[in-house]
Amino acid sequence: MSADLSLSRRGETFLLWVLASVQFTHIVDFMVMMPLGPALTRLFGISDARFGLLVSAYSLAAGVSGLVASTLIDRFERKRALLFLYAGFALATLACGLASSYGALMAARVAAGTFGGVLGALVTTMVGDAIPYERRGRAMGVVMSAFSLSTVAGVPASLFVASHWGWHWPFMLIALVALPVWLVAWKVVPPLSAHLHGAGASSGGGPLLKVVGDRNHWRAFGLSALLVSGSFTIIPYITIYTTTNTGLRSDQVPLMYLAGGVATFFTARLWGRLADRYGKVGVFRGVSLAAVVPMMALTHLPQVPVAVVVLVTTAFFVFVSGRMVPGMAILTAAPEASVRGAFMSVNGALQSAAMGLASWLGGVLISRAPDGRVVGYGACGWLALVSTVVMVWWVGKLALHKSAEAAAT
Template sequence: MTTSAQATTAPTTTLLVKERLLLWSLAAINFTHIVDFMVMMPLGPQLTKLFHLTDAQFGLLVSAYSLAAGVSGLMVSMVIDRFERKRALLWVYAGFALATLACGLAPSYGALMAARVAAGVFGGVLGALVQTIVGDAVPFERRGQAMGLVMSAFSLSTVAGVPLSLWMASVWGWHMPFFAIAAASVLVWLAAWRSVPLLRSHMAGVSAQPPIEQLRRVLAEPNHWRAFALSMLMLTGSFSIIPYITIYTTTNVGLSQDQVPYVYLAGGLATLFTARLWGRLTDRWGKVPVFRLISLGAVLPMLALTHLPVVPVPVLLVVTTAFFVFVSGRMVPGMALLTAAPEPAMRGSFMSVNGALQSAAMGVSAWVGGLMISRTPDGLVEGYGRAGWLALVATLIMVWWVGHLRLHTQGKAA
């Protein structure tokens, strides 16, 4: 009896170990990808001073990455399901590493802009591929925890990636963080090559149709558009706030440039634990209820941060940490829901289009956020509170809208 039980449980244990290694590799890819995107924002004061940029020009530098990611994701959506997932991931990740290296080598604002566009082209596809592989490889009933682990890369990037990048920038110059990310990507590429399984079951019948047909099928499904709308709402409010946190807190709230890493360290440490917690609660209580709960919880820190006066640093850290915990936290059940919106045969194309729309939402939101704020004669930022009210409206709409999704859960309840 014991031998039989061991024989029965051994394959399951092995499967779970392989799944965990896969998820850690995907989390590492997410880590490098997210640090590459996020590091631009705390470097804002240095870059605006170095290149003599206005706040709107800096917002455009942030937006260029996202908009390029959006365009590339839309184009790739027509063909992504024709390729085996692992091979596609490795090729795209290699391109991302090279583009990030180019960012570090950029000698001017124009060259940096071009390199950021190239990084965005690969980065947008990369994020969609990671989410697609989670959807293909992990059953829906464990997908909340899987997303929590993969998206804990956001937390780790704020705990380690961004503060370490800022330290490198202060010691060796702003180029060094990009060199470090490119070097780390080589090691992560090797780990992914070893741990990501071959995933080709989605390819059946896809190659027989014209590339444009796959995109047409994705766009023709009304439920996909409901999911796309939810996805864009998740990012609309938050990314009118996030790119300008450092600029606002250092000019209006009294935070010194040396204290900026504390914001990301505190927020990252907290979300490193809460991302996994949100994942467990998502699978236990249901994706939709937990998504609504976390989204409503995000409203208060969004409004508090965008209206914050001069306060002691500990108070500021409480507000920014709560912001990171809830704003990033709602992405865990949100992405678990989005991976269940399409049928498996269209998941890669769907996630690519979704990534394109997310990137567009981030880029447009960052640009709108830059237009909302301005400077007073004494150099203070004004108008930041408008971004908080935009986030409130977007949150209330998506809390209602999430109930309209139809999910492919293979018989499992959402």
């Protein structure tokens, strides 16, 4: 194993659920902006494109901070870095809740992205450090189930709180939840410092230069960008589109996220087990191609019964989030262990930039008809289809460091 300690299976599971809890809070913080879109556009009197910029600010800030972190992250013990970044994230999220204007909220989102983006990269780095490649699909399934928990519990609860006490309170609630999670992480996460004895321990820009100087790393970065770029022209505008074009009422939006979250909570771990058993690359390709169907259906959906909207969006969440499970397991095996933190930080930066640019592009592609309906959303679906086809071909170009104990994919 690549970690500095040998964890039992039970210890692995406990560690993974702590990391999943960290992921849960910062994913809710990112996702809650999207269903708040209609309320924020009305409150601040902004266009859909300016709202897209508000969503993008988090991702773009995460991208910049990830590049900076890539020069430093492998010089620090993983647990200490996790606790520092998580504390900063919690304070920035609290600032979002205290914001009183569009400008203040934008500044707070930039701060949250600065900490949250690096935090996400660090969590996946710790999975790569602690879990052998042969079980990393299952491990990623557990950690990625935080996305499901955020849609099942986090987003609906945040919307309920926002509808009763105002849009500020979801962010304040996330900051409050982060406090006990930080305390549990401080208490139970084991130190991970084996990487400090490798090449990643060098000072200055050494790790970054090693990461960006490797062609295989750039192939992995390309895969990572493709993984999010198509889907994030769609995701930020799901609530806006479904409430204006398909007949979904605002009070039915939590049902959409609840159904998707319940389904993906179970399927995320299923994709992880299948990836470990049948090969991560093959499962990644299969799930990615399956995701095209709900992508196209959602972006071309007319006014339909609520049950149809929920069915389509649930399938979208299941397959689009599902491809992230084997995808991230593959990406953790692209670098050597000694520079995994720097690699994942750069990867997180580029992935965040791709998400931010895709969110902005989605806002440019869509517009409003005179009757208020969204037009141009179908173009987002076609863009997602093209990126998926390229991605399925591109994944075969990666060389993976699986370690001697790993099973072949």
